[in-house]
Amino acid sequence: MMLAMRRLLLPALITAITAGAPLASGQSPWPLTIQPLNSPAGADTAQPQLSVSSRGVLLSWIERNGPEATLKFSERAGEAWSEPRSVASGKDWFVNWADVPSVVRLDDGTLAAHWLQKSGPDTYAYDVRLSYSSDDGRTWAPSFTPHHDGTRTEHGFVTLFQAPGAGLGVVWLDGRNMKTGEHAAGDGHGSGDMTLRFATFGRDWKQTADVELDARVCECCPTTVAMTSDGPIVAYRDRSPEEVRDIFITRLENGTWTAPKPVHADGWRVPACPVNGPALSARGRQVAVAWFNARDDQPKSFAALSTDAGRTFGAPVRLDDEASLGRVDVELLPDGSAVAAYMEYADRRAQFRVRRITADGAKSAPITISGMAGNRSSGYPRMVMNGDEVVFAWTEREGQRSQVRTATATLR
Numbered sequence: 001m002m003l004a005m006r007r008l009l010l011p012a013l014i015t016a017i018t019a020g021a022p023l024a025s026g027q028s029p030w031p032l033t034i035q036p037l038n039s040p041a042g043a044d045t046a047q048p049q050l051s052v053s054s055r056g057v058l059l060s061w062i063e064r065n066g067p068e069a070t071l072k073f074s075e076r077a078g079e080a081w082s083e084p085r086s087v088a089s090g091k092d093w094f095v096n097w098a099d100v101p102s103v104v105r106l107d108d109g110t111l112a113a114h115w116l117q118k119s120g121p122d123t124y125a126y127d128v129r130l131s132y133s134s135d136d137g138r139t140w141a142p143s144f145t146p147h148h149d150g151t152r153t154e155h156g157f158v159t160l161f162q163a164p165g166a167g168l169g170v171v172w173l174d175g176r177n178m179k180t181g182e183h184a185a186g187d188g189h190g191s192g193d194m195t196l197r198f199a200t201f202g203r204d205w206k207q208t209a210d211v212e213l214d215a216r217v218c219e220c221c222p223t224t225v226a227m228t229s230d231g232p233i234v235a236y237r238d239r240s241p242e243e244v245r246d247i248f249i250t251r252l253e254n255g256t257w258t259a260p261k262p263v264h265a266d267g268w269r270v271p272a273c274p275v276n277g278p279a280l281s282a283r284g285r286q287v288a289v290a291w292f293n294a295r296d297d298q299p300k301s302f303a304a305l306s307t308d309a310g311r312t313f314g315a316p317v318r319l320d321d322e323a324s325l326g327r328v329d330v331e332l333l334p335d336g337s338a339v340a341a342y343m344e345y346a347d348r349r350a351q352f353r354v355r356r357i358t359a360d361g362a363k364s365a366p367i368t369i370s371g372m373a374g375n376r377s378s379g380y381p382r383m384v385m386n387g388d389e390v391v392f393a394w395t396e397r398e399g400q401r402s403q404v405r406t407a408t409a410t411l412r
Contacts, residue, residue: 027363027365036407037406040059040081041063041084045062046064048382050383059074060073067091069093072085097376097378100379101114103137109134111132112131116129117143129145130143130144130168131144146201146207147210151175154174155175156173159222213257217248218273223235223236223277224280228310233252235249246267264304264316278291281330285308286305288306290302290303290330290341301320320345322345325343343381344366350371352370354367378395379395
């Protein structure tokens with residue numbers, strides 16, 4: 001979406017990659033067996049999201065019926081997915097391969113959901129709409145927004161999470177300082193700076209916070225949040241005045257968000273948004289982060305680990321063997337290692353892969369979950385961990401039609 005939707009850099013990068021690079025020496029096999037799992041999503045579905053609660057794994061997706069889009073979800077507490085339920089539908093939604101709606105279950109059992117709805121005639125004028133359900137998704141409250149700027153600009157790339165000591169936490173990219181329409185830049189993308197914002201809602205669904213976290217961020221990379229024992233940590237792609245777009249983090253510490261700082265000084269200077277956000281996972285004070293960069297026209301994916309709730313991170317570990325399309329995900333394992341997911345690009349093919357990395361930087365041989373389309377139609381593959389089980393979701397494309405697929409693996 002935005003400027004990068006017309007100036008996406010990755011196709012130019014991957015055409016220069018040559019195939020045939022062998023696996024790095026010293027990679028140990030990882031005995032992870034991938035099992036197909038019948039998906040609850042039918043035909044013409046895409047944009048999967050996964051989350052975990054005390055009830056199990058929750059999968060959400062978008063189903064298309066002509067011009068109408070419907071946000072649906074299903075949960076898996078046993079061996080199979082539950083019967084899908086609908087959250088909301090609309091013919092005026094902004095539906096995009098990278099800016100994906102979601103449904104999450106909060107600690108008190110309430111379901112919360114978000115989607116994007118157009119606010120005006122301009123393509124990139126749309127709002128974040130939130131809703132909640134107290135009866136397992138049978139009925140939903142009238143939708144509302146976490147932002148109140150009243151501008152017909154871009155609001156999206158939302159992460160919903162359980163806020164500490166409250167109800168719902170929301171992080172999103174907010175374009176209130178940008179311009180669209182006739183005053184926009186010639187490419188249709190607004191001038192001005194995209195911001196990163198945070199809001200909370202109490203259990204009575206009254207808004208209790210609305211804070212700017214960063215005044216200038218990359219315009220269209222997904223955000224991510226994880227909960228450490230010290231509080232929430234947010235990761236996103238920053239944008240410096242020199243167009244360096246490295247991954248930054250900020251933490252909520254003693255009621256105040258810390259000054260944003262880079263996970264690693266990649267120094268990737270790029271004139272357009274790569275539409276490739278980071279991923280976070282946390283267990284206590286351990287944090288794992290995964291991200292993508294293409295400095296020097298070399299597209300790669302990385303992961304790094306922290307033992308101090310994200311204040312510092314170890315050296316980056318490269319995930320791909322040859323080249324990557326990014327679109328990463330990551331989950332911490334009980335032993336302090338992590339499983340990282342990414343899209344490998346080799347032999348002119350894209351694959352959804354995972355590999356295990358350890359605190360000392362060792363990594364297993366990769367495991368392929370599925371082949372993927374090497375373009376935007378494949379979207380972001382997803383991964384979550386529930387107990388000793390890892391659940392995967394991705395979009396499979398056949399011609400002009402797509403369908404959300406799922407699979408599972410048990411850690412041994």
